[in-house]
Amino acid sequence: MQVLKNILIVGGTHGNELTGVKLIEKWEKRSEKIRDLCPSAQVKLLLANPKAVLLGRRYKDRDLNRSFSEDSLASAESLYETQRAQEINTLYGEKGEKTKTDFIFDIHNTESNMGFCLILSARDPFAMRASAELTHEFPKTRIYFQPEPRAASPYLGTIAKADICLETGPQSHGTIQAEIFETTEKILRRYLELAELWNQGTLQSMPLRKVDVYTQFRDVDFIRDAAGSIRTMIHPALQNRDFEELRPGMPLFRTFDGEDIPYEGAQSVFPIFINEAAYYEKGIAMSLTLKTEELW
Amino acid sequence: MQVLKNILIVGGTHGNELTGVKLIEKWEKRSEKIRDLCPSAQVKLLLANPKAVLLGRRYKDRDLNRSFSEDSLASAESLYETQRAQEINTLYGEKGEKTKTDFIFDIHNTESNMGFCLILSARDPFAMRASAELTHEFPKTRIYFQPEPRAASPYLGTIAKADICLETGPQSHGTIQAEIFETTEKILRRYLELAELWNQGTLQSMPLRKVDVYTQFRDVDFIRDAAGSIRTMIHPALQNRDFEELRPGMPLFRTFDGEDIPYEGAQSVFPIFINEAAYYEKGIAMSLTLKTEELW
Known part of the structure; x- marks a missing residue:
């Protein structure tokens, strides 16, 4: 020990x-x-x-x-x-x-x-x-x-x-x-x-405890134009929903003209750091995680 | 006209x-x-x-x-x-x-x-x-x-x-x-x-409309130490309660040691701009307003 x-x-x-x-x-x-x-x-x-x-x-x-x-x-x-x-x-x-x-x-x-x-x-x-x-x-x-x-x-x-x-x-x-x-x-x-x-x-x-573990999967950036300016916002249905399930086909972004852009991954993910100001410059609109239940 | x-x-x-x-x-x-x-x-x-x-x-x-x-x-x-x-x-x-x-x-x-x-x-x-x-x-x-x-x-x-x-x-x-x-x-x-x-x-x-008008009354700063560093936080019961009534005696601030500091004004006020980051440097923890009903 x-x-x-x-x-x-x-x-x-x-x-x-x-x-x-x-x-x-x-x-x-x-x-x-x-x-x-x-x-x-x-x-x-x-x-x-x-x-x-x-x-x-x-x-x-x-x-x-x-x-x-x-x-x-x-x-x-x-x-x-x-x-x-x-x-x-x-x-x-x-x-x-x-x-x-x-x-x-x-x-x-x-x-x-x-x-x-x-x-x-x-x-x-x-x-x-x-x-x-x-x-x-x-x-x-x-x-x-x-x-x-x-x-x-x-x-x-x-x-x-x-x-x-x-x-x-x-x-x-x-x-x-x-x-x-x-x-x-x-x-x-x-x-x-x-x-x-x-x-x-x-x-x-x-005794060990059952815990939900959210494991880093990958970062997702906003869609941007050639100059690096964002062309999408976090979809309103996703804002503030950190750690909640995002299934394929659910809305991910919305454009400034009101068009919805769905999440097109192959599996459910659990986004975190959704819309964190400090990550705009790092090219991160949110981080996707995978959720597992473990004994810790 | x-x-x-x-x-x-x-x-x-x-x-x-x-x-x-x-x-x-x-x-x-x-x-x-x-x-x-x-x-x-x-x-x-x-x-x-x-x-x-x-x-x-x-x-x-x-x-x-x-x-x-x-x-x-x-x-x-x-x-x-x-x-x-x-x-x-x-x-x-x-x-x-x-x-x-x-x-x-x-x-x-x-x-x-x-x-x-x-x-x-x-x-x-x-x-x-x-x-x-x-x-x-x-x-x-x-x-x-x-x-x-x-x-x-x-x-x-x-x-x-x-x-x-x-x-x-x-x-x-x-x-x-x-x-x-x-x-x-x-x-x-x-x-x-x-x-x-x-x-x-x-x-x-x-036809004219009945409206609630919130009129500027005065700004309130955090309590600060001699160096200008804040010694209080917005009271948790007040955080996010912009435009709600604050009566004399209701909690206004909380110190870092957990002490509550009440609002000691003579009348009810309606705080706005509660805990706005850009106003820390301006010495404003919130702005107090007075509420009236008017026909506009």
């Missing part, structure tokens, strides 16, 4: 996602309240992108949460986030087997109707067990499995041995909602309690 | 408010479809802030929709939006009695739960009559009366003799929602039909 000796909780990886920013600010004032939940581990706090927080923007020069691939960490590029990622990697990594950090919780917000989405980048035993418990304790929590080749992955969490990315929403970037703030805090606190149970060997002996 | 000879429809005054951007783009391709709705007037279309549209941001250097006061229009400042405002004023103004434009419709989005909000900056007879009709024809339309001293007012609409600003939401900035797009288009088309009826003298003889 692998004990979690070093845990890092991260907020403000994107400067305009205020739930994490405000949670880190709050906890830094009285960090013993957080540390007491998991006394068997070193629990550290990190505001990842302070310059973007000051600007009130997702990032200054480039997306920090796309700057942690091994290539980017070795890059001589002078962009702020490239440098900041390397600094964070030196402090809390370095990325790879010998990293100083066993587990990262990275707190994000989305404008999509994702509820409290627990993103696993690997089938890590603690991440699976703890997340399975949480989906039975908190409404609107869901598990998204987005397997990442760790060395090439650009995400901050991948500098630790394992990680959970919390995506909570819908919340417009640059704003904060009390209900999302308070529930995210409860979920994080519960994760730390479960980490303590894990380190004591208790969590491992609790 | 004053005939509306020149009408200007504006989108993209804020570059990340996509409903207006996409409506102007759509109509520019087949402008006769719009012009045919009000053949007695010259109907023009304007994408107000193309640089901000390209950047996908509210503005480049400063808020264009705060750049139309007489002082700002006379300023020698080299900021992009200051210059662009002066250019727009030359083309479609100039602001004052002799302006070339009788009426402006300016299309905006908000992240607040405002539905389809019709903002009048003056008690203009056509704006009142037409908006009163619209509130009876379209659900979720509401009238907000925000009286502006025309010369000092910084809003784009004030370079015309009269104007309506459409604020539609909730829609996250940088995204577009099909339902909001389609309803905004219907409302604009109907306004043009009503302008035609006005120019024919028909609208004036139709």
